[in-house]
Amino acid sequence: MEVGTVITTFEGPSPSGFSFVVTCNGREIPVRRGQFVELETEEGKAIASVVNVIKTNRYFMRAESVKEYERSGKTLTSIFPADRWEYIIADARIVGIQTGGGLERTTFPPSPGQKVYEAEPETLARFLGLNPDGGVELGKLRHHELPVKLDLTKLLRKHVAILGMSGSGKSFGTHVVIEELLERAREKGRVGVVIVDVHGEYSSLAEGGGADYSDHVTVVRGRDLQIGVPNLSAHQFREFLPDMSEVQARELQRVLDELHREMHSGKGPFGLDEVIERVEKNGEIHKQLQQALLGWLFGLKSLGIFERADNPNWASAVEPGEALIVDLSDIISLRKKQILIAYAARRLFNARKNLRAPPFVLCLEEAHQFCPEGTAISKGVIETMAREGRKFYASLVLISQRPVRLSTTVLSQANTNIILRVTNPYDLEHIKQSSECITGDVAEMISSLPVGEALIVGEAVNHPIFVKIRKRRSRESAHGMSLEEAAREFELRSSRAREDAKAFM
Numbered sequence: 001m002e003v004g005t006v007i008t009t010f011e012g013p014s015p016s017g018f019s020f021v022v023t024c025n026g027r028e029i030p031v032r033r034g035q036f037v038e039l040e041t042e043e044g045k046a047i048a049s050v051v052n053v054i055k056t057n058r059y060f061m062r063a064e065s066v067k068e069y070e071r072s073g074k075t076l077t078s079i080f081p082a083d084r085w086e087y088i089i090a091d092a093r094i095v096g097i098q099t100g101g102g103l104e105r106t107t108f109p110p111s112p113g114q115k116v117y118e119a120e121p122e123t124l125a126r127f128l129g130l131n132p133d134g135g136v137e138l139g140k141l142r143h144h145e146l147p148v149k150l151d152l153t154k155l156l157r158k159h160v161a162i163l164g165m166s167g168s169g170k171s172f173g174t175h176v177v178i179e180e181l182l183e184r185a186r187e188k189g190r191v192g193v194v195i196v197d198v199h200g201e202y203s204s205l206a207e208g209g210g211a212d213y214s215d216h217v218t219v220v221r222g223r224d225l226q227i228g229v230p231n232l233s234a235h236q237f238r239e240f241l242p243d244m245s246e247v248q249a250r251e252l253q254r255v256l257d258e259l260h261r262e263m264h265s266g267k268g269p270f271g272l273d274e275v276i277e278r279v280e281k282n283g284e285i286h287k288q289l290q291q292a293l294l295g296w297l298f299g300l301k302s303l304g305i306f307e308r309a310d311n312p313n314w315a316s317a318v319e320p321g322e323a324l325i326v327d328l329s330d331i332i333s334l335r336k337k338q339i340l341i342a343y344a345a346r347r348l349f350n351a352r353k354n355l356r357a358p359p360f361v362l363c364l365e366e367a368h369q370f371c372p373e374g375t376a377i378s379k380g381v382i383e384t385m386a387r388e389g390r391k392f393y394a395s396l397v398l399i400s401q402r403p404v405r406l407s408t409t410v411l412s413q414a415n416t417n418i419i420l421r422v423t424n425p426y427d428l429e430h431i432k433q434s435s436e437c438i439t440g441d442v443a444e445m446i447s448s449l450p451v452g453e454a455l456i457v458g459e460a461v462n463h464p465i466f467v468k469i470r471k472r473r474s475r476e477s478a479h480g481m482s483l484e485e486a487a488r489e490f491e492l493r494s495s496r497a498r499e500d501a502k503a504f505m
């Protein structure tokens with residue numbers, strides 16, 4: 001649809017931008033800031049983004065005459081055909097010209113008089129690098145009737161960061177991404193999904209009440225997670241116990257080697273108790289060293305997560321098109337959570353490296369707890385995955401409300417950023433610095449985004465876009481309920497319980 005005509009201004013038209021007078025008067029709001037338009041140029045079809053819209057009316061230019069007329073009790077529009085003289089000028093920034101292969105910078109201005117059109121959905125999809133057939137559908141492009149279907153490879157070949165303040169819609173958006181991954185047809189290529197669910201909100205995917213994904217979702221509770229001691233080297237013990245010395249680790253390795261030999265010669269797998277016993281009985285080991293080592297081992301034992309075998313079996317826990325939810329909501333100790341995730345991530349990544357696991361996505365809620373800018377037990381392995389993951393199609397989705405606290409190494413490896421509302425100036429500045437696509441005016445828009453709307457920048461899109469994230473197909477868990485809903489649900493449940501009790505008596 002035609003929306004306007006290019007006009008001459010002091011600055012343009014230039015290769016970088018132009019202004020146009022809006023000529024379509026059919027709609028109440030003919031053109032909006034942030035909308036995409038297209039027009040022909042000598043270099044080909046150009047796509048531009050409307051950066052400003054200004055209304056003008058000659059009749060209202062002189063304050064003193066407006067005041068005079070209004071004071072006489074009449075309005076200007078009742079005396080003159082003033083409303084017919086209102087017109088709209090839109091400023092547009094050219095983002096590129098469509099070429100066969102993609103997008104190129106413009107080097108020559110469009111001509112004054114050139115007609116400007118609303119960008120066609122197909123043109124936009126191609127221009128943005130979306131994948132209408134088989135992309136991950138996040139929602140709709142703001143101001144356009146275009147489903148935003150992000151190409152799976154572009155999105156997940158590298159990593160994704162989902163950032164935004166608390167309540168901005170990060171977890172909701174992540175659910176949408178996961179639903180899309182679970183619904184993919186086999187022929188389109190499916191990845192496995194693992195979710196580190198700190199607040200216990202993802203099991204709702206398997207609960208029904210909306211679309212039911214229970215056939216494709218497995219939930220493991222934090223209290224059931226186990227680390228198989230025979231799978232650990234002294235080096236890995238040290239990852240959990242960063243203060244363990246080199247000498248202590250060497251001694252521990254000796255004990256582990258011994259236990260491994262026995263295990264392979266027919267004795268069953270061993271647990272932490274056997275390791276402790278061996279260290280205690282070892283007469284050759286220096287007393288002080290022994291005590292220190294025992295101290296570390298008892299400390300680990302008290303966490304209650306070290307057993308003879310892993311649970312789950314990480315290598316087989318990931319299936320294409322399926323999700324494994326690691327529900328950590330029943331674990332309070334951050335250290336314990338970090339140890340479990342450090343271990344799980346390493347096992348998953350190794351399983352993927354030797355092709356026992358399919359390409360997978362590891363979604364980390366509260367990512368700043370697991371890979372902060374400071375130290376954390378799980379930081380090393382997450383950084384390794386951030387650096388090397390793409391070689392093996394093991395990608396990270398990092399979800400965080402405190403980008404400033406997130407490891408810069410990890411954040412800089414996140415090639416697509418999905419940014420929801422952020423108002424904290426430090427976080428905003430950090431986000432701005434992590435991506436050159438985020439200009440001052442875009443940053444300003446981030447702070448005024450409504451809940452459920454996101455800015456997407458980076459690899460997955462050729463140009464930053466604002467997206468209204470679609471509704472979830474699965475039902476929200478109690479976490480997402482309003483206070484009213486939660487209160488109603490509570491009363492409903494307790495009245496049912498009373499009735500049950502009565503029926504029983």
Ligand SMILES: Nc1ncnc2c1ncn2[C@@H]1O[C@H](COP(=O)(O)OP(=O)(O)O)[C@@H](O)[C@H]1O
Binds near residue numbers: 170453481
């Ligand atoms: N795209 C959306 N559409 C509709 N409602 C949304 C959307 N995103 C978020 N919400 C609402 O906002 C609430 C908070 O979102 P949530 O994802 O839990 O925030 P965050 O994880 O960023 O703290 C949700 O429970 C939901 O009701």
Ligand SMILES: [Mg+2]
Binds near residue numbers: 170171172
């Ligand atoms: Mg959340």
